[in-house]
Amino acid sequence: MRRVDLRRGLGLGLIVIAFVAAFIALRDWHVTVTQAYDWMWRHYRFRAPTEPFIDALGRRVSHDAVRAAVAAGHDVGLAALAYGAVYGAEPEYVANHPDEVLRDEAGAPLGLGGTFHIMDIRPGTAWRRRLLEEYEDACQGFDFDGIHMDTYGPPYRGIAADGAAVELDRVYPGLIAEADARVRATDPGRRVLFNCVEGWPLAAVADAPAAALYLELWPPDDRFSDLVRWIDEARRLAAGRAVVIAAYGAAMKDPPTEPAARVRAFEATLLTTVVITAAGAFHHTLAEAGRLLVEGYYPAAIAMRRGEATALRAAWRRSPAAPSRGAHHVR
Numbered sequence: 001m002r003r004v005d006l007r008r009g010l011g012l013g014l015i016v017i018a019f020v021a022a023f024i025a026l027r028d029w030h031v032t033v034t035q036a037y038d039w040m041w042r043h044y045r046f047r048a049p050t051e052p053f054i055d056a057l058g059r060r061v062s063h064d065a066v067r068a069a070v071a072a073g074h075d076v077g078l079a080a081l082a083y084g085a086v087y088g089a090e091p092e093y094v095a096n097h098p099d100e101v102l103r104d105e106a107g108a109p110l111g112l113g114g115t116f117h118i119m120d121i122r123p124g125t126a127w128r129r130r131l132l133e134e135y136e137d138a139c140q141g142f143d144f145d146g147i148h149m150d151t152y153g154p155p156y157r158g159i160a161a162d163g164a165a166v167e168l169d170r171v172y173p174g175l176i177a178e179a180d181a182r183v184r185a186t187d188p189g190r191r192v193l194f195n196c197v198e199g200w201p202l203a204a205v206a207d208a209p210a211a212a213l214y215l216e217l218w219p220p221d222d223r224f225s226d227l228v229r230w231i232d233e234a235r236r237l238a239a240g241r242a243v244v245i246a247a248y249g250a251a252m253k254d255p256p257t258e259p260a261a262r263v264r265a266f267e268a269t270l271l272t273t274v275v276i277t278a279a280g281a282f283h284h285t286l287a288e289a290g291r292l293l294v295e296g297y298y299p300a301a302i303a304m305r306r307g308e309a310t311a312l313r314a315a316w317r318r319s320p321a322a323p324s325r326g327a328h329h330v331r
Contacts (some may be wrong), residue, residue: 043088103160153197169201206237
């Protein structure tokens with residue numbers, strides 16, 4: 001799935017031209033679906049109070065540019081998904097809504113780096129209602145074609161304000177189904193994806209109505225045999241849907257300057273794509289402007305050299321069902 005950077009300091013007209021050109025170039029990659037990453041103002045409120053605005057991590061973003069990017073993609077036949085974590089409320093929201101956050105056994109709020117918090121997503125909760133309303137607004141207000149429902153992996157359980165132990169793998173299937181129904185109500189063609197971080201909880205959510213089965217794999221599952229094992233299991237459960245694997249080119253995170261060392265580093269990434277493709281899945285590894293994803297923080301993607309991009313594109317063209325792909329086949 002290709003992620004689109006929406007933080008460029010260009011005039012909107014130039015942004016539109018740049019997006020159209022970039023999207024046309026994606027035809028050589030057989031990409032059919034893009035994803036806007038960190039496009040929202042906050043996780044608890046997608047729309048910004050000002051235009052442009054500063055997001056939760058201090059980056060300048062324009063929602064005019066977001067809408068222009070989505071429209072430009074549609075003009076060349078590309079669907080666009082909105083990134084939308086199923087939780088992730090920022091500290092100011094948690095301070096004002098302390099009963100909506102999940103906590104550990106000691107009573108401390110669960111979260112990621114103290115910035116994005118794990119919320120109570122059980123049916124009927126205030127956070128779940130808010131989240132689904134934001135998903136609807138992303139589709140109706142920005143013309144996104146669906147939602148990429150992200151998770152952070154562990155922790156897998158938390159304690160709610162009412163004292164209940166919340167096992168997230170038991171809550172996710174219903175949340176996916178409700179999110180799917182809500183976005184389809186805005187347009188029958190809209191869909192959702194759900195991120196199984198570390199492959200969890202694949203078995204629990206496999207029957208939920210996501211457009212594809214999407215797994216983001218991390219160590220210790222970092223060998224080619226691990227990729228094949230997870231793909232085999234996902235394909236067994238997919239009921240004909242596509243399987244997408246996010247496995248990042250860590251060897252290229254700090255690209256070697258010595259030519260032979262760089263070749264070896266890139267070959268590790270290329271072989272990852274080849275193994276994923278041969279096993280019958282799609283590899284999520286392409287970032288904006290022909291860049292390569294090297295970690296879970298996508299703005300850190302690195303530029304590929306021309307020969308590297310050519311080799312990776314050739315491997316992609318051997319992906320399942322190439323060259324004709326439906327909109328549910330994502331990168």
